[in-house]
Amino acid sequence: MPSIILIHDDGTRETLDVAVGTTIMHAVVAAGKDGIVGECGGSAMCATCHVYIDRDQEQAKSLPDVSAVEDAMLDSATAERRETSRLSCQLRVTEAFEGLEVRLPERQL
Amino acid sequence: MSSSGPVIIAGAGQAGFQVASSLRDEGFAGDVLLIGEEPEFPYQRPPLSKAALEANHNGASVFLRPPKFFEEKKIGLQAGKKVVSIDRAGGSVTTCSGERIPYQHLVLATGTRNRTLDIPGSKTRGVFYLRTIADARGFGEQLERAKRLVIIGAGFIGMEVAATARKRSIDTTVLDIAPRPMARAITAATANFFHNFHSSLGTKIRLGVEVSEIVVENGAAAGVLLQTGERVDADLILVGIGVIANSELASEAGLAVQNGILVDEYLKTEDQNISAVGDCAAFPVRSLGNIRIESVQNATDQARCVAARLAGRVDCYTNVPWFWSDQSTIKLQIVGLVSGHDDVLVAGSPDEACFSAFCFRNGSLVGIESVNRPADHMAGRRLLRHGIPISQDQVEDFKFDVKALEAYARTAALEACP
Ligand SMILES: Cc1cc2nc3c(=O)[nH]c(=O)nc-3n(C[C@H](O)[C@H](O)[C@H](O)COP(=O)(O)OP(=O)(O)OC[C@H]3O[C@@H](n4cnc5c(N)ncnc54)[C@H](O)[C@@H]3O)c2cc1C
Ligand code: FES
Numbered sequence: 001m002p003s004i005i006l007i008h009d010d011g012t013r014e015t016l017d018v019a020v021g022t023t024i025m026h027a028v029v030a031a032g033k034d035g036i037v038g039e040c041g042g043s044a045m046c047a048t049c050h051v052y053i054d055r056d057q058e059q060a061k062s063l064p065d066v067s068a069v070e071d072a073m074l075d076s077a078t079a080e081r082r083e084t085s086r087l088s089c090q091l092r093v094t095e096a097f098e099g100l101e102v103r104l105p106e107r108q109l
Numbered sequence: 110m111s112s113s114g115p116v117i118i119a120g121a122g123q124a125g126f127q128v129a130s131s132l133r134d135e136g137f138a139g140d141v142l143l144i145g146e147e148p149e150f151p152y153q154r155p156p157l158s159k160a161a162l163e164a165n166h167n168g169a170s171v172f173l174r175p176p177k178f179f180e181e182k183k184i185g186l187q188a189g190k191k192v193v194s195i196d197r198a199g200g201s202v203t204t205c206s207g208e209r210i211p212y213q214h215l216v217l218a219t220g221t222r223n224r225t226l227d228i229p230g231s232k233t234r235g236v237f238y239l240r241t242i243a244d245a246r247g248f249g250e251q252l253e254r255a256k257r258l259v260i261i262g263a264g265f266i267g268m269e270v271a272a273t274a275r276k277r278s279i280d281t282t283v284l285d286i287a288p289r290p291m292a293r294a295i296t297a298a299t300a301n302f303f304h305n306f307h308s309s310l311g312t313k314i315r316l317g318v319e320v321s322e323i324v325v326e327n328g329a330a331a332g333v334l335l336q337t338g339e340r341v342d343a344d345l346i347l348v349g350i351g352v353i354a355n356s357e358l359a360s361e362a363g364l365a366v367q368n369g370i371l372v373d374e375y376l377k378t379e380d381q382n383i384s385a386v387g388d389c390a391a392f393p394v395r396s397l398g399n400i401r402i403e404s405v406q407n408a409t410d411q412a413r414c415v416a417a418r419l420a421g422r423v424d425c426y427t428n429v430p431w432f433w434s435d436q437s438t439i440k441l442q443i444v445g446l447v448s449g450h451d452d453v454l455v456a457g458s459p460d461e462a463c464f465s466a467f468c469f470r471n472g473s474l475v476g477i478e479s480v481n482r483p484a485d486h487m488a489g490r491r492l493l494r495h496g497i498p499i500s501q502d503q504v505e506d507f508k509f510d511v512k513a514l515e516a517y518a519r520t521a522a523l524e525a526c527p
Contacts, residue, residue: 029173041155045433045483068483
């Protein structure tokens with residue numbers, strides 16, 4: 001099971017094991033972690049699963065491109081949109097995610 | 110507020126869970142007790158008619174949070190218990206197990222139940238409804254082997270399930286007495302698009318037809334009879350003909366009920382110590398009177414509003430409603446309340462499954478239905494939230510330029526609320 005690293009807004013880091021095929025949003029919510037709301041259940045409709053993922057890290061190379069829907073929803077996320085912004089419900093974990101650093105925004109609502 | 114006892118939340122669905130969770134987010138330190146009739150931990154319903162029914166469903170959980178969340182947040186949860194009565198004078202509720210529990214404040218989050226079809230044969234094996242996890246499990250199992258599915262009711266749930274069934278090549282017929290699919294909720298323009306879209310997937314949509322009987326063979330449903338005498342064969346039947354608010358608990362306690370539990374702009378019933386949120390609550394909306402909305406946004410935003418009030422922050426409920434539905438490759442997003450609109454302007458291209466229907470009433474924008482045009486939807490959320498006026502002429506100008514509309518909404522929102 002690949003592990004991803006969650007970096008909370010206050011800088012605390014924790015490691016989360018995620019089953020392959022699960023989205024990052026689902027994994028974080030199912031683990032009962034704060035930082036992701038996931039109100040629409042992963043339909044790319046609410047933007048409350050916004051995360052920042054640095055593209056420079058090796059693991060980020062296997063991320064899918066931002067789709068048009070994801071792009072539009074990210075524009076309306078509560079926390080600032082950056083180059084690195086993604087909707088975590090659109091990121092399905094593969095083995096290649098091992099060690100991926102996922103930064104959580106200050107607010108989702 | 111009566112002095113002792115926890116905040117009790119009757120109903121552990123989307124709204125009830127959110128009240129409990131938001132109370133903790135707001136720093137509320139008192140006892141919180143969530144009492145829910147269903148035996149499960151709180152879960153989301155939207156996937157039950159969508160991803161959870163797909164053949165390649167990867168088993169993603171529908172549960173809102175894991176069991177340990179409730180322990181960590183000190184949220185008491187009694188699952189599988191129904192609240193059967195409220196003693197308002199004494200400030201307590203009684204559960205089905207006979208336990209009397211005093212409350213400091215009571216939040217009713219009892220949701221809705223399915224309207225049932227009451228015709229000959231309707232209680233037969235093979236006739237399903239879709240509201241709970243238990244319903245979805247039962248129906249999902251049958252869908253595995255179904256060859257011919259008949260869906261009675263062309264509402265959101267019926268159409269979402271039809272899309273999923275067609276993905277699995279199941280012969281699917283949708284029947285409704287109404288003239289258009291999802292007729293109660295969306296404009297004719299959008300409904301017509303969906304009609305064509307579902308037809309292109311191979312779903313047979315029969316409108317303006319009434320089902321008079323479920324045909325029973327060997328103890329199981331084998332089809333439906335229409336009023337005209339025509340028979341439509343089926344080995345699986347799904348009924349999705351709307352819901353009824355669970356408001357009996359409130360009315361038996363003497364609270365006012367009118368298609369839902371009547372609440373004021375603070376989501377309070379006429380009893381200071383009782384609030385109601387989500388699908389079961391009928392709340393005031395300017396120019397429309399008291400209305401009930403069945404959506405996740407409404408459930409969670411109302412829950413947050415009540416939690417904030419109980420934690421000492423008082424604000425009335427004024428959030429802009431929004432809703433979504435996934436049907437095959439189509440994402441429908443609705444913002445605002447389009448009922449009673451007198452003009453519709455379509456931007457984009459229904460032929461390419463990418464358009465928005467802007468709805469106006471007396472020249473003011475009241476809502477937008479977007480099909481695969483999320484930017485319009487998000488711009489609409491901003492416009493309506495901040496009450497930013499936009500004329501039909503302006504929408505005409507932005508018709509083919511989503512980015513321009515988005516930019517207009519963003520700039521105006523910043524000016525309205527720097
Ligand atoms: C199949 C399906 C698909 C949907 N898809 C969408 C969608 O795509 N988008 C969207 O926005 N919305 C969707 N909805 C609607 C959305 O799920 C509801 O609006 C939302 O769940 C309402 O939350 P609620 O807490 O008010 O009610 P519910 O979630 O229904 O919860 C109410 C709970 O209260 C319990 N209860 C009732 N009476 C008592 C009592 N006396 N004591 C204790 N417990 C009691 C019930 O058992 C239930 O568990 C869908 C609904 C269904 C059924
Ligand atoms: S969970 Fe709603 S957009 Fe990702």
